[in-house]
Amino acid sequence: MSIITYIVDNWGTLGPQAVTHIEIVAMSMAAAALIGLILGVFAARSERFSTLILGVTSTLLTVPSFALFGLLSIWVGLGNPPVIVGLVLYALLPVVRNTATGIRAVDPAVTGAARGMGMSPIQVLARVEMPLAAPAILGGLRQATVMVVAIATVGATVGADDLGQPILEALGRSSGTLVQVLAGVIPVALIGLTADLILAGVQRTLSRGTAREAVG
């Protein structure tokens, strides 16, 4: 049986699972972006906070997803919620790190001029530092998104009805086939690639002046 006919035949279940998968990723990334940006700004301002938060977020990444989702399900129950929370925790490191690095990379002469012209600290952040750090921040969001799309499949173990389900079912049955595994893996890969392409496009449009400035 070809993989394509399998996917078409089982679209009744695979379709909704793909939608759930995308929903889980979108919700996790929205929360991770918001939290990560705020933490990243503070990390850029304080070396001590930076060391602390990067330590914590990289430690989080070393926890196996299977174990993290299981632990979280004790507090937030089974299904999608523990997966969303867990993915937010995983996504934080690239977002925080790239936000902090991006802001720190802004030429001090540029922020100095901004302050000297009478911009308040919030205005310097919003009008100068964030726009100039945007390409780096988007880079972090891209990394996190691709990672989260893949890890979300493990969420099936705690009952998330996403594209991890066909894979889990196939692995759990003696009669499971490679085609069944691929029916989960291929849509996941497509979602990851598509998200990456979209974010890369956003990254390019937000890079006005910054990339060329680095060269000139």
Next chain:
Amino acid sequence: MITFDRVSKLYGRVTAVGDLSLEIASGEIVVLAGPSGCGKTTSLTMINRLVEPSSGTISIDGRDTAGMDVNALRRSIGYVIQQVGLFPHQTVAENIATVPRLAGWNRRRIAARVEELLEMVGLPPVEYGRRLPAELSGGERQRVGVARALGADPEILLMDEPFGAIDPVVRVRLQNELLRLQKVLHKTIVFVTHDIDEAVRIGDRVALLSQGGVLEQYARPVELLAHPASPFVAQFLGEGRMVRRLALLSVRDAHLAEPNGSGLPAETVGADASLRDALDAVLRAESGRVTVRDADTVLGVIDSESIREASR
């Protein structure tokens, strides 16, 4: 008028500026000059409070700046730095619009102001307004930096080694443009440089600082070159003071001799030429005498003796 009253700035135990008192008159260009570590930039940035004094007061037109809203104070003072610090993600027009936008001007007024400023610094608005800073040469960037500082028409302009990173030929051109602008604008300009030639060329007055922000001499350039107040000043001014001073004096400052019976020398020099140019003409002239002309009118004759007298 900007007044420094016993202003000091300490970093730990290091004195960057020590007990500085200085009056900067409105409409003048005052140059803060001195070797690195003399506290000239620190003194400058205490005016717009990017650096806060450790003691003493700085007042503008009698108002203590310490009591003002810091962002409002900075918006009322133009600020130009050596690295320019243009916003790389914004066009030239957007950069120049920064302070007017912060001040809440309407769109039409901002657009008109940006156009006016670009014309003023010699960059055609149609050609330059939409460019990004990366698409400009060093000299053009610095011009945009000056235009941006003049955005909301501030009374005071602070310039921190603005032409320091520009090649010498363009630097002289930018200096001349600044002097030309100043003739129209009459701003109070505080200008920091470590280049004494730039200081005497640009400044109405020069404040020469030594290590630790000690004011060695505060005088007009001609006075500074003729009468250095200390060995430090003389050393910082360097060789050939009196000859360089001639460049600051005009032929009009000299006492010209009446043309005598032997006729006018064929060599001429304009009445607005510097005494240095006049001396050059005198040294080249066969007779050692040169006719001074103002357009078609003969004003008199100048020779080495009258130049020597005028220079003292």
